[in-house]
Amino acid sequence: MTLVFDRERLRSLFDLTSEVYASRGGTFDVDPYPTFNRLRETGPVHPGTPHEALGWTGEVFFQGLPYPDRPHFTAYDHETCSRVFKDDEHFVTRVDPIAGEQPMPDAAILFMDGRTHRTHRTLVQPSFVPARATWWLDNFIARIVTSLVDGFAGEDTVDLNIEFASVIPLLTITGSFGISIDDALEVRAAVTADSQRNDVLLQLLLPIIADRRQRPADDLITVLCQAEITDEDGGVQRLSDLEILAFSFLLLAAGSGTTWKQMGITLTALLGNPEALAAARANRSFLRNVIEESLRWTPTDPVFSRFVARDCELGGVDLPAGAVLHICLAAANRDPKRWDRPDEFDPFRPLKPHLGFGHGPHTCLGMHVARAELTHGIGTLLDRFPDLRLDADAPRPRTIGLYERGVDRVPVRLRGSR
Amino acid sequence: MGQLSVRVDRDRCMGTGACAFAVPEVFAVDDTGRAVVVGLADDGDDRVREAVAECPMDALVLEEAS
Numbered sequence A: 001m002t003l004v005f006d007r008e009r010l011r012s013l014f015d016l017t018s019e020v021y022a023s024r025g026g027t028f029d030v031d032p033y034p035t036f037n038r039l040r041e042t043g044p045v046h047p048g049t050p051h052e053a054l055g056w057t058g059e060v061f062f063q064g065l066p067y068p069d070r071p072h073f074t075a076y077d078h079e080t081c082s083r084v085f086k087d088d089e090h091f092v093t094r095v096d097p098i099a100g101e102q103p104m105p106d107a108a109i110l111f112m113d114g115r116t117h118r119t120h121r122t123l124v125q126p127s128f129v130p131a132r133a134t135w136w137l138d139n140f141i142a143r144i145v146t147s148l149v150d151g152f153a154g155e156d157t158v159d160l161n162i163e164f165a166s167v168i169p170l171l172t173i174t175g176s177f178g179i180s181i182d183d184a185l186e187v188r189a190a191v192t193a194d195s196q197r198n199d200v201l202l203q204l205l206l207p208i209i210a211d212r213r214q215r216p217a218d219d220l221i222t223v224l225c226q227a228e229i230t231d232e233d234g235g236v237q238r239l240s241d242l243e244i245l246a247f248s249f250l251l252l253a254a255g256s257g258t259t260w261k262q263m264g265i266t267l268t269a270l271l272g273n274p275e276a277l278a279a280a281r282a283n284r285s286f287l288r289n290v291i292e293e294s295l296r297w298t299p300t301d302p303v304f305s306r307f308v309a310r311d312c313e314l315g316g317v318d319l320p321a322g323a324v325l326h327i328c329l330a331a332a333n334r335d336p337k338r339w340d341r342p343d344e345f346d347p348f349r350p351l352k353p354h355l356g357f358g359h360g361p362h363t364c365l366g367m368h369v370a371r372a373e374l375t376h377g378i379g380t381l382l383d384r385f386p387d388l389r390l391d392a393d394a395p396r397p398r399t400i401g402l403y404e405r406g407v408d409r410v411p412v413r414l415r416g417s418r
Numbered sequence B: 001m002g003q004l005s006v007r008v009d010r011d012r013c014m015g016t017g018a019c020a021f022a023v024p025e026v027f028a029v030d031d032t033g034r035a036v037v038v039g040l041a042d043d044g045d046d047r048v049r050e051a052v053a054e055c056p057m058d059a060l061v062l063e064e065a066s
Helices: A007-013 A017-022 A033-042 A080-084 A114-128 A130-152 A160-167 A167-176 A182-194 A200-212 A220-226 A240-272 A276-282 A283-296 A368-386 B019-022 B046-054
Strands: A045-046 A073-074 A157-159 A226-232 A237-238 A303-308 A312-315 A316-317 A324-330 A410-415 B004-008 B027-029 B035-037 B058-062
Touching: A007 A160, A007 A182, A073 A080, A114 A130, A114 A220, A114 A240, A114 A283, A130 A160, A130 B019, A157 B019, A160 A167, A160 A226, A160 A240, A160 A316, A160 A368, A160 B019, A167 A240, A167 A368, A182 B035, A200 A220, A200 A226, A200 A240, A200 A276, A220 A240, A220 A368, A226 B027, A237 B046, A240 A283, A240 A368, A276 A283, A276 A368, A276 B046, A276 B058, A312 B027, A368 B019, B004 B035, B019 B027, B019 B046, B046 B058
Parallel strands: A073 A324
Antiparallel strands: A045 A073, A157 A410, A226 A237, A303 A324, A312 A316, B004 B058, B027 B035
16 A cells, blocks of 8 residues: 655645644744753743743744733743643643533643543553554554655655655554544644634544444544543543543644654754764664654754642742743753753763653653654665655755744655765 | 662552653553563663653652662
């Protein structure tokens, strides 16, 4: 099987400069790190939002944004960011407890805290642990990667950002939900629309949920259908359709976008660094260093946010209850207290945990799946195309985006002499 | 070389797998989604000390050598 998609449709869905990403500052094209470094050097916590610090005046909708009536603060160093991620008593993901019926995407684990979060996350955690990476590889990732590579192997040039990096995570997560390849692009369009297109997802997912309740299959919807929650009174409950939908929305949205952008960033950095490329060609296990360094150096999600649950002091700054605290993990990942020459992409540096996947109870659920996608995807490209290199005749990739960062293209030559 | 004694606080652990990714010979995540110690940890292995220090849930505990 080869997979060939309508390129223009892919481009429209996976273009950071398009309207789809406007509300996350997709067109922002300034290097934010000099500003982050300057702020970190003068103190761990500053008033204001990251985008204000960067001079961005457009409207932004993101976790913890806009909330114009609340005071905003941002943490920029590793120690403080790490501490905030872990302290879910002072720094919570929502201001008001879930009461009554919520808009569906807001009822997901991203917006739960404490015991409720733990109870719900535990339901899906076993599907995302390191040992499950082979399940993801064997059922989805390997076939998708092979099919995509077969689809463009006859070409001389290809934009890997659009025709490779974008498709692997999307088809992996939709496949794991039992959603057909034909419907996968509709899912992506629905989860990125500013007013998330719940109706599209409802139409796609409700029949699958109904089916799996009757006929269990080896997929995530079945995991969610069979999951049991023990409440505080010891009663055992199954998730409702609504709860399964909320879970699904989050996993489909998070799974189909982040790894795409990180793969583009990683490919661009690797292909632009001859020593690292040679090391990865000589020894595929070096890709681990390449990928972790990419996640440290330029994480696709540079900022997450929390609400301050009660008055407290952080990094010498008084934070009032109700304030929004932005965790600039991108800045923390370049803290010179933790890394030498932090602004350099250097996969030869010793491995050391970074905050690219966050930290604490909300540490990225899909991080081991993302790593498997990145490792297998990039490894296959190196296997199949010994002459793979950035296309010197095409415009150079630019790293862009404010709250979702990525590259605008990864044009490569697949064969021929250097 | 001696052994490090490391324990998982299963009430705190959420099974993120950070430790299992960092030191797969020593840590794994079981079917219930919680970390377990599956191998011996050399006390000269800085990766184990780092995994303990970097656990997202502070769920790994180094016990004093006996």
